[in-house]
Amino acid sequence: MAVKQEEINFSRNEQSETTMLPGSFAKAMRTNVIWQFIRFVAINLKMLIVVSKSH
Amino acid sequence: MARVVILGGGVSGHTAATFAAKWLGNSHEVVVVTPNAKWNWIPSNIWVGVGQMSKEEVTFDLDPVYKKAGITYKQAKAVSLNPEGSETETKPFVTIEYTGQGKEGTSEDVTYDYVINATGPKLNFGATPGLGEGSQLGEHTVSVCTADHAEHANHKLLESIEKMKKGERQKFLVGTGHGMCTCQGAAFEYIFNIEHELKKAGVRDMADIKWISNESFLGDFGMGGLHMKVGGYVVSSKIFSESLYTERGVDWMIGAHVSKVEAGSIDYELLDGTTGKENFDFAMLIPPFAGVGLKAYAKDGSDITGTVFAPNGFMKVDAKYDAGAYENWKASDWPRTYQNPTYNNMFACGIAFAPPHIISKPMSSPNGTPINPTPPRTGMPSGIIGKAVAHSVCDLMTKGESAKLHEASMAEMGAACVASAGKGLTTGTAAAMTVYPVVPDFEKYPGTGRDTDYTFGEIGLAGHWIKHILHHLFIYKAQLKPGWTLIPE
Numbered sequence: 001m002a003v004k005q006e007e008i009n010f011s012r013n014e015q016s017e018t019t020m021l022p023g024s025f026a027k028a029m030r031t032n033v034i035w036q037f038i039r040f041v042a043i044n045l046k047m048l049i050v051v052s053k054s055h
Numbered sequence: 056m057a058r059v060v061i062l063g064g065g066v067s068g069h070t071a072a073t074f075a076a077k078w079l080g081n082s083h084e085v086v087v088v089t090p091n092a093k094w095n096w097i098p099s100n101i102w103v104g105v106g107q108m109s110k111e112e113v114t115f116d117l118d119p120v121y122k123k124a125g126i127t128y129k130q131a132k133a134v135s136l137n138p139e140g141s142e143t144e145t146k147p148f149v150t151i152e153y154t155g156q157g158k159e160g161t162s163e164d165v166t167y168d169y170v171i172n173a174t175g176p177k178l179n180f181g182a183t184p185g186l187g188e189g190s191q192l193g194e195h196t197v198s199v200c201t202a203d204h205a206e207h208a209n210h211k212l213l214e215s216i217e218k219m220k221k222g223e224r225q226k227f228l229v230g231t232g233h234g235m236c237t238c239q240g241a242a243f244e245y246i247f248n249i250e251h252e253l254k255k256a257g258v259r260d261m262a263d264i265k266w267i268s269n270e271s272f273l274g275d276f277g278m279g280g281l282h283m284k285v286g287g288y289v290v291s292s293k294i295f296s297e298s299l300y301t302e303r304g305v306d307w308m309i310g311a312h313v314s315k316v317e318a319g320s321i322d323y324e325l326l327d328g329t330t331g332k333e334n335f336d337f338a339m340l341i342p343p344f345a346g347v348g349l350k351a352y353a354k355d356g357s358d359i360t361g362t363v364f365a366p367n368g369f370m371k372v373d374a375k376y377d378a379g380a381y382e383n384w385k386a387s388d389w390p391r392t393y394q395n396p397t398y399n400n401m402f403a404c405g406i407a408f409a410p411p412h413i414i415s416k417p418m419s420s421p422n423g424t425p426i427n428p429t430p431p432r433t434g435m436p437s438g439i440i441g442k443a444v445a446h447s448v449c450d451l452m453t454k455g456e457s458a459k460l461h462e463a464s465m466a467e468m469g470a471a472c473v474a475s476a477g478k479g480l481t482t483g484t485a486a487a488m489t490v491y492p493v494v495p496d497f498e499k500y501p502g503t504g505r506d507t508d509y510t511f512g513e514i515g516l517a518g519h520w521i522k523h524i525l526h527h528l529f530i531y532k533a534q535l536k537p538g539w540t541l542i543p544e
């Protein structure tokens with residue numbers, strides 16, 4: 001069976017062997033406009049709270 | 056009528072000056088001394104460095120903005136401070152040297168009632184042989200620290216892309232150019248923008264990309280790393296960063312002090328004492344930062360620079376500079392009011408204040424070379440501190456010397472960092488990170504030193520959109536367009 005595309009980089013070198021890599025679902029969600037819009041609202045709210053706690 | 060003089064019209068000084076002008080109105084004078092004719096939204100220089108934005112898109116002329124705000128603008132650099140005046144001048148004053156407005160090279164003494172030092176960093180390229188001379192960038196590497204540097208970096212990047220298109224492999228080296236650098240975040244953002252652009256140009260397979268940095272672990276960012284919420288887990292920024300670098304096929308070398316730069320190669324020393332050479336075709340190495348080299352003189356003309364400034368050239372403020380060893384460091388060592396302990400009409404904000412110590416764990420090689428990041432003072436803290444200092448000074452001017460000073464400790468404020476690759480609204484991705492507080496407080500947050508509800512990171516389009524919005528919002532705010540005060544720092 002061929003190496004899955006998202007797992008290729010584990011074998012780049014010793015440094016890369018022990019890390020974690022996103023699978024195809026996690027990657028797809030990064031550019032899924034609906035999910036990212038939800039995250040956009042969530043991140044903005046969190047950032048606003050951080051800003052208000054900082055002043 | 057009293058006068059506040061603000062030295063430096065960057066992120067922190069511009070915030071301080073514009074709020075001071077708004078709060079003081081016509082009853083007092085606000086003077087800005089800054090050598091640049093244009094304001095630069097520095098975070099967007101990264102996009103200039105990969106040709107996604109022009110220099111004009113990240114800068115604007117200061118003169119009309121200061122005219123509109125009623126601020127007296129002197130396009131000049133501060134050279135020295137006389138906080139006690141001199142034998143011929145009873146008031147404290149700052150000596151400036153013009154860099155524009157048709158008065159280039161002429162000097163002037165500007166008296167003040169209050170002074171705010173917001174002169175930011177000297178880009179100390181000269182600290183590493185071959186990286187540059189003094190604050191001038193050398194010929195072997197590029198930088199993204201100013202809009203001009205970023206434009207030059209983009210030209211060099213395009214040259215490399217052309218070579219790759221002709222079948223010539225290129226090695227990219229990006230990171231820090233000295234063992235005592237800060238600003239890893241900027242280099243981090245730049246390396247992933249390069250990676251993104253190379254992919255877009257169809258030449259990614261012809262490029263070897265490597266990160267080199269003085270961090271003892273990937274993801275230290277000068278903050279001793281951070282633990283953040285990612286996908287329901289609380290994870291170290293080391294894991295987050297190693298994952299991102301591996302995913303994008305970027306190699307890394309950490310704990311590295313760049314000791315020499317030559318055409319096409321650098322010499323380095325690692326934390327374990329080993330030394331080596333690394334070749335490159337394109338290198339963007341951030342220089343270490345120092346104070347801009349202001350001098351201070353007493354009334355009798357004697358040199359008191361060492362009283363007012365720390366040895367690294369940054370201004371001493373109300374920090375605990377004698378905290379001693381790492382084990383004794385506390386969040387409360389960090390300054391709250393940014394008032395100079397000797398002269399209470401002097402304040403410093405942004406990068407110009409001397410931090411009490413670094414945030415990351417101090418490290419050095421067996422040869423005694425210190426290799427650790429110095430503390431970042433990013434845009435959000437620089438803006439918040441600038442505003443707090445302006446508030447204090449305005450209260451002192453309007454309510455008298457007993458007015459309570461405003462406080463803004465980096466151990467009680469957060470920072471947002473969005474490292475965004477690409478510019479397209481659906482094609483780019485960004486790592487959006489928020490850290491609260493910037494300086495960890497292990498007494499308040501015994502687990503990780505930070506509040507993990509507000510210290511988080513994630514990769515995706517959302518962060519990318521935020522970066523776009525921030526670019527436009529901050530330039531809008533800095534131009535004092537309607538509603539500017541509603542936009543937070």
Ligand SMILES: Cc1cc2nc3c(=O)[nH]c(=O)nc-3n(C[C@H](O)[C@H](O)[C@H](O)COP(=O)(O)OP(=O)(O)OC[C@H]3O[C@@H](n4cnc5c(N)ncnc54)[C@H](O)[C@@H]3O)c2cc1C
Pocket residue numbers: 062063064065066067068069088089090091097098099100101131132133134173174175176199200201238240241347404405406407432433434435437471472473
């Ligand atoms: C490439 C890059 C990307 C970055 N990205 C981010 C980011 O995404 N998010 C973030 O939060 N932060 C980012 N930062 C950090 C941010 O730019 C700084 O925190 C911020 O600019 C610091 O503000 P400051 O006012 O202290 O210094 P500066 O903004 O550098 O301003 C200092 C000012 O003082 C002037 N000056 C210098 N010498 C003198 C003198 N002798 N007399 C008078 N004036 C003088 C300078 O010309 C300048 O106008 C980035 C930095 C870089 C280099």
